[in-house]
Amino acid sequence: MSGTAPHARTGSSPRTAPRTALISGASVAGPALAYWLHRYGFAVTVVERAPELRTGGYKVDIRGAAIEVVERMGILEDVQRAGTDMRTGAYVDDDGKRIATLPADIFGARVGRDDEIMRGELARILYERTRTDVEYLFGDSITSITPVTPTAARATGAPRPGDHSGAAPEGVDVTFERSAPRRFDLVVGADGLHSTVRRLVFGPEEQFVRHLGGYISAFSMPNELGLDREELYHAVPGKLICAYSSAGDPRATGLLVFRSPRLTYDHRDRARQLALLQDAFEGVGWQVPRLLEAAREADDLYFDGLHLIEMDRWSRGRVALLGDAAHCASPASGQGTGMALVGAYVLAGELAAGGEPEAAFARYEAEMRGYVAVNHALARKFAKEMTADTRGQIRLRHLMLRILPHMPWKNFVAKKIAEDVQRGACAITLKDYPLPGRGRVPAQGGAADGAPGAAAGPVPAAAARTYAA
Numbered sequence: 001m002s003g004t005a006p007h008a009r010t011g012s013s014p015r016t017a018p019r020t021a022l023i024s025g026a027s028v029a030g031p032a033l034a035y036w037l038h039r040y041g042f043a044v045t046v047v048e049r050a051p052e053l054r055t056g057g058y059k060v061d062i063r064g065a066a067i068e069v070v071e072r073m074g075i076l077e078d079v080q081r082a083g084t085d086m087r088t089g090a091y092v093d094d095d096g097k098r099i100a101t102l103p104a105d106i107f108g109a110r111v112g113r114d115d116e117i118m119r120g121e122l123a124r125i126l127y128e129r130t131r132t133d134v135e136y137l138f139g140d141s142i143t144s145i146t147p148v149t150p151t152a153a154r155a156t157g158a159p160r161p162g163d164h165s166g167a168a169p170e171g172v173d174v175t176f177e178r179s180a181p182r183r184f185d186l187v188v189g190a191d192g193l194h195s196t197v198r199r200l201v202f203g204p205e206e207q208f209v210r211h212l213g214g215y216i217s218a219f220s221m222p223n224e225l226g227l228d229r230e231e232l233y234h235a236v237p238g239k240l241i242c243a244y245s246s247a248g249d250p251r252a253t254g255l256l257v258f259r260s261p262r263l264t265y266d267h268r269d270r271a272r273q274l275a276l277l278q279d280a281f282e283g284v285g286w287q288v289p290r291l292l293e294a295a296r297e298a299d300d301l302y303f304d305g306l307h308l309i310e311m312d313r314w315s316r317g318r319v320a321l322l323g324d325a326a327h328c329a330s331p332a333s334g335q336g337t338g339m340a341l342v343g344a345y346v347l348a349g350e351l352a353a354g355g356e357p358e359a360a361f362a363r364y365e366a367e368m369r370g371y372v373a374v375n376h377a378l379a380r381k382f383a384k385e386m387t388a389d390t391r392g393q394i395r396l397r398h399l400m401l402r403i404l405p406h407m408p409w410k411n412f413v414a415k416k417i418a419e420d421v422q423r424g425a426c427a428i429t430l431k432d433y434p435l436p437g438r439g440r441v442p443a444q445g446g447a448a449d450g451a452p453g454a455a456a457g458p459v460p461a462a463a464a465r466t467y468a469a
């Protein structure tokens with residue numbers, strides 16, 4: 001599936017402000033950034049490795065600053081309409097008997113403004129919102145990224161040492177696995193935990209990954225348990241198993257979490273991921289054999305480590321990272337999606353505020369750093385609490401859950417639990433970036449909303465270092 005931007009043009013003319021942006025990754029961060037950049041007058045191309053929009057994944061919470069972003073995007077109602085509308089959560093024993101049932105909001109530590117939606121649904125809303133204004137290239141991937149050095153240097157053939165330490169680059173030349181080479185004013189890697197853009201520009205993933213001691217898998221499955229907006233949890237030492245069904249979804253979702261030191265496998269090797277799940281959950285009771293079978297049959301299997309991505313900087317020259325690619329906080333934080341939405345808003349706003357992209361990238365990073373640090377700390381804490389180590393700990397948890405509904409202070413307890421989460425979600429104050437069409441200047445040299453401005457010319461001989469696959 002691919003589309004062509006109505007505003008694409010060939011050739012380029014000298015100008016100081018960026019106008020064309022290539023975004024790698026069409027999940028949450030990518031399309032959210034595409035939305036804002038388009039509003040600021042950029043011509044945007046999004047390249048996604050998958051042949052079509054990826055569905056699947058667990059339910060995700062949008063809270064705090066992220067709610068504000070969704071509201072400013074005008075999609076809050078869509079998000080709420082597509083919400084999970086979960087009613088209850090319960091822990092079950094080996095035989096499936098409910099040990100303790102609680103309202104879903106208490107179970108999910110949701111207080112105040114907090115909207116829960118399936119990740120795939122959110123991706124769909126963002127894609128639908130942008131697809132007519134943004135060029136999407138599905139089934140493709142970036143293979144090299146080369147900074148374009150100033151014209152004078154290229155004309156004289158002066159050697160450029162390659163990276164971005166010399167004169168500011170004028171753009172970025174990009175090659176793809178399938179599409180023809182193109183030039184863009186800037187490139188953003190929103191391609192997740194295993195970002196290709198990060199690997200090409202910053203080096204191997206290994207140096208940025210901090211393993212939090214576990215793995216997680218999510219997949220859709222037939223709703224054989226007859227769940228209706230209910231989530232069931234089953235705990236054994238070192239493992240957590242969950243099945244739930246959200247509003248309007250005829251299928252259920254299975255979730256398997258297990259503690260483990262870092263494992264070596266290719267993150268695209270599905271057979272190996274299934275084998276790792278099989279090993280980890282062999283002999284576990286309740287519905288686990290059925291869940292393992294569903295994982296094998298699923299067309300939307302998600303499997304990944306509870307990892308943080310920790311980097312000293314999120315940009316180099318005209319290339320920046322966004323969302324999980326820059327600062328993955330792992331599913332344990334519960335804030336990855338929110339951070340992706342907020343980061344997209346901030347990055348686009350800073351780019352629209354004017355000046356060279358390098359300066360905008362630095363301001364984006366300065367705005368986001370504190371917010372990300374708070375949520376990384378939360379992820380480290382919650383990753384330890386996702387699973388219990390012993391049967392004794394599990395029994396204690398069950399006991400507390402059993403008495404909680406009968407306690408007058410249950411809402412207070414829920415609020416206490418949710419406090420950390422809210423602190424993370426609200427750990428940034430959003431700036432009011434000027435929007436075109438509202439009487440304020442969009443960007444230095446920027447165009448009015450929807451104005452043309454893409455440069456999609458052929459790639460000249462590389463005058464600087466190429467970051468290649």
Ligand SMILES: Cc1cc2nc3c(=O)[nH]c(=O)nc-3n(C[C@H](O)[C@H](O)[C@H](O)COP(=O)(O)OP(=O)(O)OC[C@H]3O[C@@H](n4cnc5c(N)ncnc54)[C@H](O)[C@@H]3O)c2cc1C
Pocket residue numbers: 024025026027028029030047048049050054055056057058059119140141142190191192193194195196197217218302322323324325330331332336337340
């Ligand atoms: C299918 C799927 C299921 C998920 N399930 C869960 C879940 O159950 N629980 C959870 O906490 N988080 C899950 N996540 C991660 C969650 O979406 C992110 O933590 C969060 O929303 C931040 O989003 P992101 O856009 O930064 O990164 P991601 O959501 O990871 O999106 C990255 C996107 O980039 C694409 N991509 C990867 N490599 C390339 C490439 N070389 N070229 C072009 N595109 C590329 C991917 O296909 C994906 O669409 C899932 C992500 C995906 C893609």
